[in-house]
Amino acid sequence: MxxxxxxxxxxxxxxxxxxxxxxxxxxxxxxxxSTQRPTAxxxxxxxxxxxxxxxxxxxxxxxxxRATALYEKARVSVxxxxxxxxxESIVFTRGTTEGINLVAESWGSRNLRRGDLIxxxxxxxxxxxxxxxxxxxxxxxxxxxxxxxxxxxxxxxSELAELCRQGNVRLVALTHISNSxxxxxxxxxxxxxxxxxxxxxxxxAAQSAGxxxxxxxxxxxxxxxxxxxxxxxxxxIGVLYGRQxxxxxxxxxxxxxxxxxxxxxxxxxxxxxxxxxxxxxPHIAGAVGLAKALEYLESIGRRKIEESDHFFGTAAAERxxxxxKMRLLGPVADRAGIVSFQLGTIHAHDLVAFADQYxxxxxxxxxxxxxxxxxxxxxxxxxxxxxxxxxxxxIDRLISVLRDAAKYFGD
Amino acid sequence: xxxxxxxxxxxxxxxxxxxxxxxxxxxxxHGSGYNxxxxxxxxxxxxxxxxxxxxxxxxxxQACAICTASTSLMTTQVxxxxxxxxxxxxxxxxxxxxxxxxxxxxxxxQALGGVKKFPQRxxxxxxxxxxxxxxxxxxxxxxxxxx
Numbered sequence: 055m056x057x058x059x060x061x062x063x064x065x066x067x068x069x070x071x072x073x074x075x076x077x078x079x080x081x082x083x084x085x086x087x088s089t090q091r092p093t094a095x096x097x098x099x100x101x102x103x104x105x106x107x108x109x110x111x112x113x114x115x116x117x118x119x120r121a122t123a124l125y126e127k128a129r130v131s132v133x134x135x136x137x138x139x140x141x142e143s144i145v146f147t148r149g150t151t152e153g154i155n156l157v158a159e160s161w162g163s164r165n166l167r168r169g170d171l172i173x174x175x176x177x178x179x180x181x182x183x184x185x186x187x188x189x190x191x192x193x194x195x196x197x198x199x200x201x202x203x204x205x206x207x208x209x210x211x212s213e214l215a216e217l218c219r220q221g222n223v224r225l226v227a228l229t230h231i232s233n234s235x236x237x238x239x240x241x242x243x244x245x246x247x248x249x250x251x252x253x254x255x256x257x258x259a260a261q262s263a264g265x266x267x268x269x270x271x272x273x274x275x276x277x278x279x280x281x282x283x284x285x286x287x288x289x290x291i292g293v294l295y296g297r298q299x300x301x302x303x304x305x306x307x308x309x310x311x312x313x314x315x316x317x318x319x320x321x322x323x324x325x326x327x328x329x330x331x332x333x334x335x336p337h338i339a340g341a342v343g344l345a346k347a348l349e350y351l352e353s354i355g356r357r358k359i360e361e362s363d364h365f366f367g368t369a370a371a372e373r374x375x376x377x378x379k380m381r382l383l384g385p386v387a388d389r390a391g392i393v394s395f396q397l398g399t400i401h402a403h404d405l406v407a408f409a410d411q412y413x414x415x416x417x418x419x420x421x422x423x424x425x426x427x428x429x430x431x432x433x434x435x436x437x438x439x440x441x442x443x444x445x446x447x448x449i450d451r452l453i454s455v456l457r458d459a460a461k462y463f464g465d
Numbered sequence: 466x467x468x469x470x471x472x473x474x475x476x477x478x479x480x481x482x483x484x485x486x487x488x489x490x491x492x493x494x495h496g497s498g499y500n501x502x503x504x505x506x507x508x509x510x511x512x513x514x515x516x517x518x519x520x521x522x523x524x525x526x527q528a529c530a531i532c533t534a535s536t537s538l539m540t541t542q543v544x545x546x547x548x549x550x551x552x553x554x555x556x557x558x559x560x561x562x563x564x565x566x567x568x569x570x571x572x573x574x575q576a577l578g579g580v581k582k583f584p585q586r587x588x589x590x591x592x593x594x595x596x597x598x599x600x601x602x603x604x605x606x607x608x609x610x611x612x
Contacts, residue, residue, distance in 0.1 A: 400530075401529035402503075420504045427504070433528075462477075463480075
């Protein structure tokens with residue numbers, strides 16, 4: 055596989071990448087935690103605040119009208135990006151975590167009953183685990199985990215159909231791309247199975263929205279969530295896509311300004327979705343910045359970004375395997391640009407601290423996957439995660455710093 | 466370089482070859498420390514008597530080099546001390562790292578001074594010491610956390 059070379063064309067769009075850290079050129083390999091922003095997004099945020107800002111949906115003056123138009127236009131951009139038919143099915147949230155909490159609370163607490171099964175996988179981020187634990191406790195629903203077979207993260211998906219046939223699966227919530235294992239789950243197939251048996255589906259697209267082509271119409275999911283900051287957009291904003299009938303049937307998650315039609319002393323009436331779910335002044339600049347980020351990603355092409363991720367994941371995994379005492383997590387084939395590993399007995403935090411001294415930014419820890427790490431017999435692991443602006447040379451820098459670390463901390 | 470100050474040779478030595486690692490046979494009290502940020506766990510075991518103070522001390526850890534080395538160094542220092550002396554040393558050590566208190570009386574614990582330039586590793590250096598305090602109190606309760 056050849057280096058796709060997107061960095062040649064696009065790396066210069068990211069000013070933050072051209073700096074030295076601890077006397078070495080920065081090698082940013084923590085993209086699964088947060089990507090960086092291109093100048094276009096940074097400037098759009100500044101431009102919005104400089105020229106167009108006012109509060110939205112109170113349009114009695116020009117600036118408010120302009121801000122409202124931009125905010126709602128951002129919603130349309132997101133809908134196009136996900137191939138959602140209607141902009142009304144796009145709710146702006148604070149991020150993936152809030153999106154899942156919203157669905158758990160507003161949909162889950164009203165629709166889950168004692169004995170219903172909530173099916174998750176063992177590789178879910180804590181954000182797609184804890185909200186369901188709480189709702190299960192409230193409603194009497196039962197959590198069921200599709201087990202991973204081994205370090206590769208393989209799941210026996212036929213178990214899902216088996217569970218569904220038994221009749222009480224009410225919700226299936228799973229990650230598209232695992233933030234720790236880097237495997238890509240067959241979400242379309244899962245959603246088809248769930249739909250056949252009347253179960254509702256939620257896709258955690260935190261690691262895929264900025265990386266892969268997503269078509270909610272084709273996937274046929276009921277809910278899909280992601281965060282802007284993992285796809286070149288501002289922090290503090292994210293997206294919940296919900297199938298229109300479901301959103302319309304749900305109660306608000308938070309209440310207050312912006313989300314009401316009328317209020318009396320003793321009661322209030324909600325606006326329809328999506329505004330019903332956006333109480334208070336929203337992150338207007340965030341939405342505007344996100345729309346710019348999605349436009350930027352589209353200008354590169356998500357298929358190209360996906361190919362690039364695949365190249366980096368596969369190439370880095372191959373090189374890492376050459377290191378002695380390397381335990382690599384994740385699939386052998388079809389890997390996203392995420393590679394987690396344990397190098398000998400070196401603790402991930404020591405490794406990350408060491409790499410940082412040479413300008414290489416990695417993640418170390420449990421990656422918000424504590425039960426998964428425990429199952430794999432690890433306290434923590436180190437992770438390198440790539441994006442289209444990374445270069446082949448940066449894989450060399452990673453390998454070289456790990457070789458040095460092995461010498462430094464080795465027996 | 467700051468980094469080598471953090472991982473001084475004595476730290477690397479104690480992390481690779483921890484002293485007093487393992488459990489103790491009863492009678493023994495133990496205390497555990499847990500760092501939710503990274504998942505590090507340390508359990509300290511002590512055998513103490515009113516007359517002879519801390520007779521034996523050992524630990525088990527699933528932790529980074531700083532944490533393991535700090536706990537290992539701690540065990541070499543508190544053995545033979547009274548409970549009060551050990552707790553006084555704990556306070557002096559934590560003040561040294563957090564309040565820039567003088568290093569007098571700390572012996573080879575001074576090697577952990579590099580942590581001062583890496584505040585994100587402070588919890589690593591102190592986790593075993595919090596576990597010691599819990600072990601000395603003799604109450605087998607929930608792990609103390611570094612938070």
